[in-house]
Every structure is written in structure tokens, then in C-alpha cells.
Amino acid sequence: MNFELSEKQRAMRDRVKAFMEREVRPRQDDFHAQVAEGDRWDALPLIDELKDKARSEGLWNLFMPPWDGDDPSDDGFEFEGEQLTNLEYALCAEEMGRVEWASEVFNCSAPDTGNMEVLLRYGSREQKEQWLAPLMRGEIRSAFLMTEPDIASSDATNISCSILRDGNEYVVDGRKWWSTGAGDPRCKLAIVMGKSDPEGSRHGSQSMILVPLDAEGVTKERMLTVYGYDHAPHGHAEFTLEKVRLPASNILLGEGRGFEIAQGRLGPGRIHHCMRTIGVAEEALEAMCRRLTSRSAFGKPIYKHSVWEERVAHARIEIEMCRLLCLKAADVMDRAGNKAAKTEIAMIKVQAPSMALTIIDDAIQAHGGAGVSQDTFLAGAWASLRTLRLADGPDEVHARTIARHEFGKYLEG
Template sequence: MHFDYSPKTQALLDRLNQFMDEHIYPVEQEYIELVDNNPQRWTTPALMHELKEKAKKADLWNLFLPEEYLPYGAGLTNLEYAPLCEAMGRVLWSPEVFNCSAPDTGNMEVLSKYGSEAHKKQWLEPLLNGEIRSAFAMTEPAVASSDATNIETAIVRDGDEYVINGRKWYTSGAMNTNCKIMVVMGKTDTSAERHRQQSQILVPMDTPGVTVVRPMKAIGFYDEPIGHAEVLFENVRVPASNLLVGEGEGFAIAQGRLGPGRIHHCMRLIGCAQRALDLACERVEQRIAFGQPLSKQQSVRESIAQMHCDIEQARLLTLKAADKMDRYGNKVARDIIAAIKIVAPNMACRVIDQSIQMHGAAGTSQDFVLSAIYAYARTIKLADGPDQVHMMQLGRNLIKDHVGANKK
């Protein structure tokens, strides 16, 4: 068992960190102010497009796509990608610079694996080139979407078309003016076996009957310029060829998509938490209270130590999950994926909260990134399945495995 990154990974990480130092950190606050002051709040600032071109020239592009998707991506394993994703996660908006941001990453994987040649030409290639954005529409306001079989949006065959009716919300990416395509999950056959009722279908944003009702806040943040939309589908008609794979395959596609998506969020959260710890270490040296720097206070030192331990534990579990996915596949690795999806957001929430506390009132202000990354970490306790669902399923699987082992 080796705990050092491979030479390939370390070389990429060095290049990525150099890019972050030269091009991302110096303009971090500028980009945030451009977004905050943009009268067209859902339009991506020109600065992002400039940074994308620099990332392409630096050959730091589509790093998330593994070898099975070559020649589209960088061909990295999950284990190789993990530290890169962590580095990008230190700045909330930076994954987009490298075309590695959600929900586009998951949508590109879905299109690469399940899309037709026509789908790839029309939608995947522009996404791979960073020319357009996309959205993923699964969660619904009227049902508990943590159980995907509850989804009510109807996808009904009518000749050479499918007709879609339903309401989605927290459709990530749908507010951005450059979002051109949605992957929509709904039901094609309510009489089928429970996990064979769902299908996924491609719906262009400009299709008649698609209405973006409103942007949704997440813990007080609109997440401009990407956003999370409430979307209404009223007799939306798309060609039957827009259905991915076939009727009844939607649940399986979703599960395949969410495995990598969950661990990508965990990787980014490690970066968020490490950034929060780094900021805390700087802050406690600078601030004087009761006649000495905060760093001299025993309670502060203990908190810093605990934050470090929590991050290291979560990082190791993330890397172990990534390695197991690479070696044995997502299905075999499902338990450890569930474990890290439980551990990482909770760890990040604790660490970032402690950092905010050490920053005092400033920690809650726009002068630091802490409140924004806390909102992100707290949201991920719900995204891609709430903690309770992962704990329920993990506990069930562990008990089943234990009982099965004892019967042998």
C-alpha cells in the first residue's frame, strides 16, 4: 500500500497548482465581484471564458473523464483525478475553468456512455469543448426525491415523439444563459417493475413548453451565474430518438452517473475544508485577543489540530473509495462510496464552521469565502442522496454481508 501520489498524478497536480497560483487565486475576488455586480446575473463573465482558453492551452482540460471515455478526456483513473479535483475545490468556481464542474461532468459521462452518435455530435462535443452548459433535472418539489422511484414527471410516447409533463426544481445549471440541454428523468411506464419505470431523455432548453419558473436559493445563495432552477414541463415534445438507451433504463443510468458524481463532490469538499483550515491558520496568527495572538489560545490550537485530523481521515477514505472504484467498479465499491458521501460533507461542515468561528464576524462576510463554501458543504449533505438514505443503505448492506458471512 502506497500513500504517495504516482509520478503521473504528482506532475499533473504540480501543473494544476501552478495554474491556480498564476491564474485563479489572483482573480478570485475579481471574479466574485464580476458575478455579484453583473446586471445579467445568469450570464457567465468574459473572465471565465478567458481562463478556459488558458486551461486548454495548458492541457488541463476535461481531467475528470476516465480512460474508457478516450479520446474525449484525460484518461485518468478516479484515484489519479482525486487530488486534482481537491485542488480545484479550493475555489468554488474554478472547476468550470477546467471543464470539470457539475452537472456538466455527469451529463458528459452519460452522453459519452449512453448517447447516440447524433447526441454526441449535437450535445457532447460542444460540452467537451466548453462551448455550452447543461442541466440535470431529477428532483421534484411534490415528492421525496431521495427515493428516485417517487418521481412523477411523465414521459409518454406519442408516435415518433415523447410528450413530457411535470415540475422539477433544483435543476442545477438551468439558470445559466449558456445552458442549452437538459437531461430529464421521468416515468415512461408506471405499471412496470419499480426500478424499471424511469427513463432519461434529452430536452433542449428552448423546446416549447419548457418554462424556467424561478431560480432557487440554496442556504441563501443563488449560485450565480449557474443557478438551480424550478422548471415546468407542459406538453413538451421531443423526438423519440432523444430517449437515452431505452424505456426503463433511467434508474440504472442515474445510479451509474451518481457514483462518480458523489465522489467528485467529496473530493471538492476536501479542498474546501483544507482551504478553510489554511485560512484559519493565517487568521489566528494575525488576530490579537486578550493580549496575545489567537494561536496562543489552547482551545484554538486544539480546534486546529482536530480540523487537520478530520480532513486527513476524510481524504484517506476518499482516496480509498476512488481506488476501489478503479479496481472493482462502482457497484462493488458502493458501500465505501456511501461511507465517504456521509463522512465528507459532515467533516467539511464542521471544519468550515470552526474556521468561521476563528474569523469572527468576518467569517460570515463577503470578504472571505467561508460562508459560500459552508453553504456548498451543507447542501451536499442533501445532494445526490441525503445522509440518512446513504446511512440506511450502508447499514442494511453491512448487516446483510455480516449475516451472509456467518452462514457460510
């Protein structure tokens, strides 16, 4: 394996890193001040300001290709994108992950990233014009409605929300929750997964459909908290969909293709989370080391106590191992496709959140009372990252994938 970064990989990472240091980090107090002002669910002027700067510097839609539609002569339908490989994007996403809200500045935040990829890969020309174009321009936000409160959503075949054909329309009925991003007033679209054929095969009865959030019958019931954090102005919503009538043209790819779309969407999405998680872990380790080298206890600097030497050493080892595994998964995805990287994606999806949570917990311990307060980013970061042991499939499901691959080496036939 060649561990040396290419010129492009290094250049893109360094451009994102420089923008983060110059434009994003100095504005963190401004971000929190704007969230606290007025309605917590209003869009923030700061984000729009920084989006304009990132876009002007070509740091925009890093994971998406530039595209001018199916007709090269149609110059009114253009998308800006850098079309980075998964490996190239991994290095940039790690830098973005160091500040929780930074990804949106580059138009690279979930769930928009996954939804844009779905629309680009599976959407019709009309669907792209209506929804992909404004998403790639950063004018609207979107949500992905898959999880349901009344079933074990770790097994997506349990999904009970119905998407049933009625003439030239589909009728959608069901309850969804953990609809990340739906608190943002700019969130205009949801991609909804539901059952379109109650008698269909296990993996052929589900479909995905585009649901405008202002459609009749769509009700945002409440915003959910994560360990007490509401994550405004982004947030996570619970929805009721009651007899929502949509044009048949809103179906994605066709009936029964829901699992196919989900696999295409969730592979990159899972690894994007892991890339950003490594950035969070680096931030926590830095905060821990700065704290330990600036305080004394029991007659000597805290960092000279052996327990902290061990914790910091293990933190560095774990970060380096996870980064290499994440880059390997990204590289396999680039060279052989998402399906070939299934096991690598599962491994990093299990390991990265666990690694980061341990390091953040140690950093909280190093900060004492300050670590659990609002005076540091650590408590909020821990709460956010804890969700990644559930999001895009719980640890147990990914561990099952890894174990089955391993057992498969020894089972005949």
C-alpha cells in the same frame, strides 16, 4: 496499500495546482467584480479567458477520454480529454475545489461532468454529435433534472414526471427543481428522469430523455437560493415541463433504463463532490490558522488558547482521514468498478460534507463578525457545502447503504 503517488498522479496534481496559483487565485476579485456588473446571469468573460488557457495547457476534460467517434476516419468529430483515473482525478479535483468557481475553467464542473459521462457511456452517435461534442468543447452547459418539489425525492421511485410514448414522439409532463447550472445562458440541454411506464416494476418504470431547454413547453419558473445565495451566474432553477414533445430518438439507452443510467452517473458524481470538498476544507483550515496567528485576545495570541489548539488539531485529523477514504473509494472504483465501491462511496459521501462544514464553522468562529460577512469566502462556502448533505442522495440514504452492508455480515442467507 501503497500510499506513494505515482509519477503521473503527482505530475497532474502539480500541473493543476500550479495553474490554480498562477491563473485562478489572482483573479478572484475580478470574478466577483464581473458577477456584480450588469446582469448577474450573464456568462463571464473571465471564465472564457481562463478556459482558453487551461485548454491550451492540456488541462481540459480531465476525467474524460480523448475520442474521435465510432469511425476513426471521421476527423471532424473529436473530443479532447485526459482520461484520468478516478484516483488521479481525485488529486486534481481537490486542488480545483479550493476556489469555488475554478472547476469550470478546466471544463470539469458539475453537472456537466456527470452529463458528459452519461452521453459518452449511454448516448447514441447522433446524441453525442449534437450534445456531447459542444459540451466537451466547453461551448454549452447542461442541467440534470431529477428532483421534484411535490415528492420525497430521496426515493427516486417516487418520481412522478411522465415521459410517455406517443407515436414517434415522447411527451414529457412534470415539475422539477434544483436544476443546478440552469441559470447560465449557455445551458442548452437538460437530462430529465421521469416515469415512462406507470405500471412497470419499481426500478424498471423510469427513463431518461434529452430535453433542449428551448423546446416548447419548457418554462423556467424561478431561480432558487441557498441560504440567500443565488450562485449566479450558475444557479439552481425550478422548471415546469408541460406537454413537451420530443423525438423518440431523444430517449437515452431505451425505456426503463433510467435507474441503470442514474447509478452509472451518480457514483462518480458523488465522489467528485467529495474530492472538491476536501479542497474547501483545506482552504478553511488555512484561513482559520492565519486568523488565529494574527490576532490577540485576553493578553495572548488567540492560537495559544487551548480551545483553538484542539479545534485545529481535530480539523487536520479529519481532513487526513477523509482524504484517505476518498482516495480509497476512487482506487476501488478504478480497480473493481463503481458497484464494488458502493459502500466506500457512501461513507465518503456522508463524511466529507460533515467534516468540511465543521471546519468551516470553526473558521467562521475564529473570524468573528468577519466570518459571517461577505468579507471572507467562509459563509458562502458553508451554505454551498450544506447542500451536499442532500445532493446526490441525503445522508440518511447513504447511511442506510452502509448499515445494510454491515448488517449483511451477520445475517444468515
